[in-house]
Amino acid sequence: MGRLCFSCGAVLGVLAVALLVAPGEALNCTSQKFTNKEVYPNCTDLPHLTANLHWSFNVSNSSLSVAFVAPPAKPGGWVAWAINPTKTGMAGAQALVAFKSNGTVTIQTFDIKSYNFSQSGLKLSYEVWDLSAEESGGTIKIFGKWKLPAKTEKVNQVWQVGPGLSPLGYPMVHAFEAENLAAKAVLQLVGQAAAISPASEPNASAPGPNGSAPGSNGSAPASGAPRGRGELGVGISMAVFMILGSLIA
């Protein structure tokens, strides 16, 4: 009995990982094309919710232009991309939310205060412009430009997808699956972006008590990486755990 459950757990584990990895291959930075005239030299395949972010950052005036692409949680649902100026999570995030209202995809800004969108303000703490959204092939694209504070080098980004609109026209609360809760990361705008990849984890059994690589003097752009990797690792283990749990239950 115990052996049976053990091997069945292993099979489910492989299945769970496959389920997690598979959707990411459908949509990615290399396969995405845009019809607008914007040029986005940078792109990040986001590690959750099959989303990606194409972007361009002008250091001299701290302007960030983004194109965020994700499939809503259900047809008629919403997608959102946000910058959180103070924290890493949802609360306080300055969000661009796109949804279909009356048959047309529209975009709305939200200063997120709670899961209940009707309690959030509509005015962002950033100046944003050229906002638009479009729907195609089961995904919604959000376009927008952001004026960031001078000398900004990275931002906390948060993204999300939800199932639909409330009767009053507000985005309904999103699911609380591990994928949803893990949908946040640092977006490195200046310098070299740290890879959002758990696979490239350096050797943990590093020599010496302080574990620093010889010669390296902790170059600045790497500073955001360890926390991002840690969160991602936790997110993936949580996802596997939750999928296993739901399959076994």
Ligand SMILES: *[C@@H]1O[C@H](CO)[C@@H](O)[C@H](O)[C@H]1NC(C)=O
């Ligand atoms: C990106 O998507 C294209 C088309 O679906 C596919 O051919 C390519 O292998 C994908 N690349 C990655 C890195 O997933």
Ligand SMILES: *[C@@H]1O[C@H](CO)[C@@H](O)[C@H](O)[C@H]1NC(C)=O
């Ligand atoms: C960045 O912004 C400055 C000031 O508006 C502008 O002169 C410059 O051409 C922009 N750079 C790019 C690459 O668009």
Ligand SMILES: *[C@@H]1O[C@H](CO)[C@@H](O)[C@H](O)[C@H]1NC(C)=O
């Ligand atoms: C910064 O420069 C870019 C590229 O020239 C331009 O599109 C954008 O409007 C500028 N931002 C501001 C806040 O003027």
Ligand SMILES: *[C@@H]1O[C@H](CO)[C@@H](O)[C@H](O)[C@H]1NC(C)=O
């Ligand atoms: C949809 O559009 C119609 C016609 O403009 C309008 O009468 C109706 O109130 C709209 N419904 C919603 C939910 O906005």
Ligand SMILES: *[C@@H]1O[C@H](CO)[C@@H](O)[C@H](O)[C@H]1NC(C)=O
């Ligand atoms: C959201 O907040 C509004 C206004 O405070 C309230 O009327 C509504 O019932 C709340 N919705 C949910 C789902 O809690």
Ligand SMILES: *[C@@H]1O[C@H](CO)[C@@H](O)[C@H](O)[C@H]1NC(C)=O
């Ligand atoms: C953005 O793209 C440019 C051009 O490919 C590249 O030089 C730069 O390093 C990228 N920025 C980040 C943060 O990856």
Ligand SMILES: *[C@@H]1O[C@H](CO)[C@@H](O)[C@H](O)[C@H]1NC(C)=O
């Ligand atoms: C990691 O450490 C192991 C054991 O110390 C070593 O055999 C392996 O080559 C290391 N890998 C890397 C990438 O340094």
Ligand SMILES: *[C@@H]1O[C@H](CO)[C@@H](O)[C@H](O)[C@H]1NC(C)=O
């Ligand atoms: C390790 O780091 C601590 C605190 O930064 C320092 O006091 C200690 O001397 C370091 N040890 C080595 C072997 O570098």
Ligand SMILES: *[C@@H]1O[C@H](CO)[C@@H](O)[C@H](O)[C@H]1NC(C)=O
């Ligand atoms: C490491 O960086 C610090 C601060 O930038 C500097 O004071 C120190 O001399 C550097 N050490 C080496 C070995 O480069």
